[in-house]
Amino acid sequence: MKGVASAPGAGTVLNALATHTGAAFGIDVDTTATVDLDASVESVTGEIAAAPDGDTRLIERCVELVTERFGNGEGGTVHTDSEVPMAAGLKSSSAAANATVLAALDALGVSVVDPTGEGELDGEAAVGASDEITYLDACRLGVEAARDVGVTITGAFDDAAASMVGGVVVTDNDTDELLARETREWDVLVWTPPERAYSADADVDRCGNITEMAELVEELALDGRYGKAMTVNGLAYSAALDFATDPAVEAMPHAEGVSLSGTGPSVVAVGDGESLAAVREQWAARDGSLLETTTRTEGARIQ
Numbered sequence: 001m002k003g004v005a006s007a008p009g010a011g012t013v014l015n016a017l018a019t020h021t022g023a024a025f026g027i028d029v030d031t032t033a034t035v036d037l038d039a040s041v042e043s044v045t046g047e048i049a050a051a052p053d054g055d056t057r058l059i060e061r062c063v064e065l066v067t068e069r070f071g072n073g074e075g076g077t078v079h080t081d082s083e084v085p086m087a088a089g090l091k092s093s094s095a096a097a098n099a100t101v102l103a104a105l106d107a108l109g110v111s112v113v114d115p116t117g118e119g120e121l122d123g124e125a126a127v128g129a130s131d132e133i134t135y136l137d138a139c140r141l142g143v144e145a146a147r148d149v150g151v152t153i154t155g156a157f158d159d160a161a162a163s164m165v166g167g168v169v170v171t172d173n174d175t176d177e178l179l180a181r182e183t184r185e186w187d188v189l190v191w192t193p194p195e196r197a198y199s200a201d202a203d204v205d206r207c208g209n210i211t212e213m214a215e216l217v218e219e220l221a222l223d224g225r226y227g228k229a230m231t232v233n234g235l236a237y238s239a240a241l242d243f244a245t246d247p248a249v250e251a252m253p254h255a256e257g258v259s260l261s262g263t264g265p266s267v268v269a270v271g272d273g274e275s276l277a278a279v280r281e282q283w284a285a286r287d288g289s290l291l292e293t294t295t296r297t298e299g300a301r302i303q
């Protein structure tokens with residue numbers, strides 16, 4: 001019983017560490033998961049391409065949760081292949097979890113419905129059938145797995161939802177509820193410095209000091225002013241988490257929005273391609289790597 005699915009990474013509009021309300025948008029870089037289930041095996045063994053020593057507990061737990069709920073606790077293997085750099089703030093964990101959950105559901109022949117989450121926003125009841133699940137409920141299984149293995153602070157439903165349903169989302173990470181979803185067609189420029197920052201290691205206490213700024217960012221985001229929201233978020237969280245603000249200041253005259261993504265270290269600018277070319281010229285002088293991509297309106301998909 002084999003299943004294959006892919007899910008995109010995401011960039012931050014509002015980091016949820018201060019208030020547990022977050023906002024993020026899908027970007028056009030993918031993680032693909034392949035799940036092979038075997039009823040004669042009890043445990044799940046994970047493997048991450050290009051990171052043989054990487055931590056596979058998240059993807060293993062995702063498969064376990066799916067086979068416990070929708071199968072008979074089958075074991076097997078899960079393999080991920082990713083374009084999303086790990087622990088760089090671009091939501092590699094959400095992309096890996098979503099792709100894995102969908103691949104495991106695919107392997108079990110469960111149908112997955114409501115790919116944009118609009119049904120839930122319109123107040124339609126979640127599906128009750130035992131062989132059907134919504135994309136957002138599948139996403140919640142991945143968030144449960146992330147909480148179980150400790151790779152997240154709030155559960156990061158904001159990042160997981162952006163990856164699962166695409167577009168720009170605002171979420172409550174305490175109730176795992178989708179508060180808003182819109183689409184934006186932006187070019188996206190990402191600068192990723194050489195270092196890595198695991199979310200689980202972030203200084204959450206310092207983030208508490210910027211609660212009022214996070215509330216302001218939430219107001220802007222719920223008003224659809226995502227670019228401005230992002231820029232304010234970036235200034236506040238860069239200060240709280242001790243990242244330099246120079247890359248954002250360089251981008252501000254050109255970009256529609258620019259922010260530290262998640263708990264860093266990547267910085268993400270959005271806008272039109274021509275304006276971002278000016279940002280690219282400035283950021284090219286920095287150590288690390290540059291990625292040019294776009295926003296993703298379509299989220300995760302079974303292949």
Ligand SMILES: Nc1ncnc2c1ncn2[C@@H]1O[C@H](COP(=O)(O)OP(=O)(O)O)[C@@H](O)[C@H]1O
Nearest residue numbers: 055080082086087088089091092093096198199
């Ligand atoms: N391609 C992948 N396959 C399996 N697990 C992954 C993959 N990418 C990330 N992870 C998991 O997510 C963790 C990193 O999560 P986190 O620090 O939140 O980074 P990010 O901001 O990129 O999501 C890794 O330690 C690993 O457990």
Ligand SMILES: O=C(O)C1=C[C@@H](OP(=O)(O)O)[C@@H](O)[C@H](O)C1
Nearest residue numbers: 016022089152153154199262263
């Ligand atoms: O673990 C968490 O609860 C979160 C981690 C952060 O993202 P990264 O994983 O990209 O650092 C942040 O953006 C998100 O709102 C909440």
